[in-house]
Amino acid sequence: MKGRASDHEEFLAATLPYADLLQTLALRLAPHPADAADIVQDTYLRAFAAWQRRRPDDVGAWLATICLNAGRDERRRHARRSAALCDGPVPDLPGRADTAEAALERLGTARIKAALWALPDAQRIAITLMDLCGFTAAQVAAITGAPRGTVLARVHRGRKTLALSLAREHQPPKRGQVPR
Amino acid sequence: MSHDPEQLAAAYLITMRPRARRRFDAHLLACEPCWQEVRLARCGRHLAETARDLAPPQLRDDIRAAVTAAATLPAPRQHPRWPIMAAAVMTAAMLAGATGLARPWPHTPPAPYAAPPAAITAAVASYRADRLPGTAVPAEPAPTLTPLTLHLAGAARGELDGLAVTMFAYRTPSGERLTILVSSQPFPETSHARELGGTEGAWTMRASGVTIICAQHTHAMLLLGSDPALVRQAAALLNAI
Numbered sequence: 001m002k003g004r005a006s007d008h009e010e011f012l013a014a015t016l017p018y019a020d021l022l023q024t025l026a027l028r029l030a031p032h033p034a035d036a037a038d039i040v041q042d043t044y045l046r047a048f049a050a051w052q053r054r055r056p057d058d059v060g061a062w063l064a065t066i067c068l069n070a071g072r073d074e075r076r077r078h079a080r081r082s083a084a085l086c087d088g089p090v091p092d093l094p095g096r097a098d099t100a101e102a103a104l105e106r107l108g109t110a111r112i113k114a115a116l117w118a119l120p121d122a123q124r125i126a127i128t129l130m131d132l133c134g135f136t137a138a139q140v141a142a143i144t145g146a147p148r149g150t151v152l153a154r155v156h157r158g159r160k161t162l163a164l165s166l167a168r169e170h171q172p173p174k175r176g177q178v179p180r
Numbered sequence: 181m182s183h184d185p186e187q188l189a190a191a192y193l194i195t196m197r198p199r200a201r202r203r204f205d206a207h208l209l210a211c212e213p214c215w216q217e218v219r220l221a222r223c224g225r226h227l228a229e230t231a232r233d234l235a236p237p238q239l240r241d242d243i244r245a246a247v248t249a250a251a252t253l254p255a256p257r258q259h260p261r262w263p264i265m266a267a268a269v270m271t272a273a274m275l276a277g278a279t280g281l282a283r284p285w286p287h288t289p290p291a292p293y294a295a296p297p298a299a300i301t302a303a304v305a306s307y308r309a310d311r312l313p314g315t316a317v318p319a320e321p322a323p324t325l326t327p328l329t330l331h332l333a334g335a336a337r338g339e340l341d342g343l344a345v346t347m348f349a350y351r352t353p354s355g356e357r358l359t360i361l362v363s364s365q366p367f368p369e370t371s372h373a374r375e376l377g378g379t380e381g382a383w384t385m386r387a388s389g390v391t392i393i394c395a396q397h398t399h400a401m402l403l404l405g406s407d408p409a410l411v412r413q414a415a416a417l418l419n420a421i
Contacts, residue, residue, distance in 0.1 A: 008251035023235035041388040044243045131228040156190035159224025
């Protein structure tokens with residue numbers, strides 16, 4: 001019992017610095033912040049159970065792998081219990097306290113997040129792991145179990161699709177489409 | 181010379197070594213398709229990078245509490261004795277029923293003692309770990325949930341963060357789990373909980389993917405499960421809501 005108690009302090013010291021990274025990843029696995037928080041907590045509990053058996057060499061990549069699995073399970077649970085379909089998060093509307101600049105910025109980020117959600121799962125996860133979480137191609141390959149070449153293709157195509165979809169949104173409407 | 185701009189641009193932006201990068205830099209000046217690939221992907225990367233999130237401040241505290249609670253649970257057994265425990269509980273239930281003493285749960289009035297909120301965190305951790313809080317055979321019979329196809333899978337007496345509890349673990353044929361915790365003292369209501377309308381003070385909350393309902397009146401029974409509908413149905417069946 002004493003061993004487990006000191007274990008958990010050691011575990012928390014090694015893993016809590018990755019909470020932001022896991023939150024970023026979990027938010028790309030579940031559309032609702034409450035579900036993402038569940039995934040992060042689930043990740044930590046699963047990781048702690050595994051920590052008592054062996055210490056990972058690469059804590060960040062190890063946690064991300066567990067988080068992906070927890071996300072898949074949460075998705076299955078969610079699909080079972082939720083009859084309503086959800087295509088992705090609803091962008092936050094600017095609050096009353098927002099300045100115009102902050103409001104625009106918030107809406108901009110919300111659009112990017114919505115565009116990320118529109119990507120195929122494999123591309124969204126690869127981009128999240130590499131561009132948002134900072135993993136290398138080799139780490140992403142190890143985390144997702146995909147060959148390195150496949151990871152490169154997924155990241156590259158996801159980036160292109162993201163750029164193109166947001167560029168389309170900012171194109172001025174054609175003359176015939178101007179609302180009266 | 182034919183080449184694949186997509187493949188080259190992906191390698192250039194992600195894994196290319198410095199010498200090859202310098203060669204490709206020169207190639208970009210003359211090759212429009214490669215330049216377009218690089219430009220688009222760079223733009224996409226920049227956009228993606230702005231979507232980083234920070235964990236909410238409360239999350240780290242929640243993680244710390246959940247892991248600490250998991251660390252204080254008894255270690256899992258190599259060979260779980262749940263079937264034996266379940267049989268013992270069934271026998272106790274039958275004996276109690278024969279003497280007219282069977283009650284779905286103890287109706288002792290709430291004691292002034294209020295257990296620390298960590299008991300709730302420990303209850304969630306215990307449910308998630310699919311682990312009983314102790315090894316003693318329960319004195320009271322298990323509540324019957326067979327109308328919901330929930331069958332007793334194990335039971336034990338033990339402690340959750342210093343609070344004496346009896347835990348009954350159920351499963352449906354499809355593997356969905358539900359746990360009932362019974363104590364002689366009221367379970368503490370946390371700030372995350374909300375009162376269930378139309379009940380006499382029953383409250384509910386969700387943590388780490390687990391739905392919790394605390395029974396009305398005595399607040400001495402907790403129902404926990406991953407499926408909110410099943411937890412609610414079980415609570416209704418036991419008049420807990």
